[in-house]
Amino acid sequence: MNILIKQYQNDKLSVAFVGWGYGENWNCVKNAIKKVPGRIWDDKDRAWIIPSSQSAVNILLENLYETKIFSYMTECAEPKPEGDGVNSALEKMKEILTARHYSKNTVSCYIEWVRKFLERYKNYKNAGQVQINEFLSELAVKHHVNASTQNQALAAILFYFRFLKQENPVELSGVIHAKKPVRVPVVFSRNEVRKIIELMEGQKKLIAKVLYGTGMRLNEAISLRVLDIDFERREIAVRNGKGAKDRRVMIPESLSEELKKHLEKVKLIHEKDLKDGWGRVDLPGKLSDKFTGSRYDFKWQFVFPQKSRWKNKETGEEGRWHIEGSLLQSAVKQAIILAGVNKNASCHTFRHSFATHLLEDGYDIRTVQELLGHSDIKTTQVYTHVLNRGASGVISPLDKI
Numbered sequence: 575m576n577i578l579i580k581q582y583q584n585d586k587l588s589v590a591f592v593g594w595g596y597g598e599n600w601n602c603v604k605n606a607i608k609k610v611p612g613r614i615w616d617d618k619d620r621a622w623i624i625p626s627s628q629s630a631v632n633i634l635l636e637n638l639y640e641t642k643i644f645s646y647m648t649e650c651a652e653p654k655p656e657g658d659g660v661n662s663a664l665e666k667m668k669e670i671l672t673a674r675h676y677s678k679n680t681v682s683c684y685i686e687w688v689r690k691f692l693e694r695y696k697n698y699k700n701a702g703q704v705q706i707n708e709f710l711s712e713l714a715v716k717h718h719v720n721a722s723t724q725n726q727a728l729a730a731i732l733f734y735f736r737f738l739k740q741e742n743p744v745e746l747s748g749v750i751h752a753k754k755p756v757r758v759p760v761v762f763s764r765n766e767v768r769k770i771i772e773l774m775e776g777q778k779k780l781i782a783k784v785l786y787g788t789g790m791r792l793n794e795a796i797s798l799r800v801l802d803i804d805f806e807r808r809e810i811a812v813r814n815g816k817g818a819k820d821r822r823v824m825i826p827e828s829l830s831e832e833l834k835k836h837l838e839k840v841k842l843i844h845e846k847d848l849k850d851g852w853g854r855v856d857l858p859g860k861l862s863d864k865f866t867g868s869r870y871d872f873k874w875q876f877v878f879p880q881k882s883r884w885k886n887k888e889t890g891e892e893g894r895w896h897i898e899g900s901l902l903q904s905a906v907k908q909a910i911i912l913a914g915v916n917k918n919a920s921c922h923t924f925r926h927s928f929a930t931h932l933l934e935d936g937y938d939i940r941t942v943q944e945l946l947g948h949s950d951i952k953t954t955q956v957y958t959h960v961l962n963r964g965a966s967g968v969i970s971p972l973d974k975i
Contacts, residue, residue, distance in 0.1 A: 577638070579631075582623055589634065590621040606637035615898055616884075620678070659699070660692045663738060670737050675818045687730035703743045706731055714751060721753060758959050759926040766915050767927055773909040778902050780829075780836055781878055782909075785921060787826035789928035789945050791816065792903070792921045796896045800837060801873040805830060812947065813858065821947045837877065843894070844875050852883065852892045929957045 582588035589607060607613055610633050613624045624630045664685050671681045691709055695701050710728055713719045719727075735741045762770070771782050784795050794812050802811040808825045815821060825833065847853035854869045855876065861868070868874055876896035883892040899921075906921050917923070925946070932942050943954040 578621075581626070582621075585626050586623050587626045587631070588616070588621045589624055603638065607634060609637050610634050615900055660689065663692065663734075664689055667734055667738055671733070677814075677818065683726060684730035684733060687727045688734045691727075691731050691734070702741070706735075706743055721751065724751065759930075759956060760917050760919050760923050761930045762915070762917070762919065762923055762927040764931060766913065766917075767924070769913040770906070770909045770915065773912050774905055777836070777878055777897065778905040780832060781897070781902055782906060782921075782924065783826070783829055783832075785924035786928055787829055788823040789925050789932075790823065791925060792899050796876075796878050796899055796902070798877040798896075799873070800840070800875050800877060803833065803837070803877065805834065815947050817947075817949060819947055819949075821944065823945055840875060840877065840879060841872055843879060844872050847883065847892075847894060850892075852894075854893060855895075856893075926957070929954070933957055 578588075578590040580588050607622050607624070610622075610624050610630055612630065613622050615621075616623050624634060667688060668681060668685055671684060676684070691701075691705075694709060695705055706728075709731070710724060713724050713727060732743065735743055767786055771779060771786070774782055781795055784790060785792065788795075788810060790810075790812060794815055797813070798810065799813075802813060803825070804811070805825065808827070808830070809822045810825055812821050812823060844853055848870065855874055857865065857869055857874060876894070878897045879894045880897055883894045885892045903921055910917070910919055929942050929946055932945075933939065939951065939954055939958065942957070943951055946954060948954045
């Protein structure tokens with residue numbers, strides 16, 4: 575994991591973390607930076623903004639040091655190969671990943687895993703299946719990574735071998751695999767969903783309803799644009815979801831009028847931004863270059879905009895991005911506590927509950943799979959385990975005495 579700290583405007587610093595390769599350790603890093611007074615999250619640049627002061631930097635570095643998760647970099651790193659062979663290989667890999675429309679987070683993770691692999695071996699050009707097995711086994715045995723993290727590292731390394739070295743490693747049976755725990759997702763009851771949502775307010779409450787009512791992921795919901803909502807067909811287009819896939823979900827009938835009224839408020843906000851000389855929004859991909867005038871159109875505005883416009887103090891430019899995901903996560907966590915729901919739940923639990931409740935209502939698993947955007951039916955089948963376990967699926971022998 576790399577930490578990039580650079581100047582941000584005149585009185586602030588930008589702190590970005592590149593290569594989230596350690597699964598649950600990311601929470602340690604996030605908690606470390608949250609202890610810095612005055613920090614805010616910039617969703618557009620995907621970075622934390624902290625005061626440009628020695629005390630703020632000292633607090634950040636001390637908190638990061640206390641996590642003790644950066645030792646792996648020191649242990650694994652050996653002298654770098656001569657020349658810029660590694661960097662040029664990584665640049666080429668980045669180009670291929672981007673051309674294949676991998677997400678920015680996936681590109682960053684893959685690049686960092688391959689960098690660690692190449693820097694692990696001096697004679698990296700001759701590295702092959704033996705080194706792959708050794709590297710992956712070390713992750714599980716020495717560094718105790720979980721199965722998901724090890725699989726991510728494997729996917730990144732295989733991508734490097736297949737698309738850069740034009741090799742296809744197949745003898746990977748010698749890898750010591752991290753143990754993958756068998757877990758069922760946390761699910762709210764319908765009554766718990768109702769109580770949690772009732773304790774929320776404003777735009778955040780509406781987003782929570784959308785999450786539960788459509789099964790969308792948090793980032794998919796907050797990234798919605800006005801043109802994605804089709805009230806005539808009662809559909810919402812989910813663009814560039816996980817795996818760079820598009821899909822369509824229904825608009826809950828009970829939410830239709832509320833969404834329309836919300837968009838009327840959003841239009842007023844946009845009209846005021848235009849009146850103030852702004853109102854421009856970045857378009858997906860390269861559309862900003864192709865349709866420069868469209869960036870001011872209401873249809874491209876975010877359905878759930880920020881409360882205040884962001885401002886670049888150097889250029890004076892202002893704009894409005896979508897609401898920050900962490901704000902909704904905090905609001906949901908608070909509502910869960912106030913509702914007295916003693917479950918390790920989050921925004922994503924609404925998605926699990928959506929799928930489980932649809933299956934309880936008799937909808938077939940293929941329909942649920944399509945609504946969730948799962949490529950493999952096995953991913954969706956985990957919700958059938960929820961249905962078949964616990965008090966709702968089993969009658970205790972005590973009840974038959």
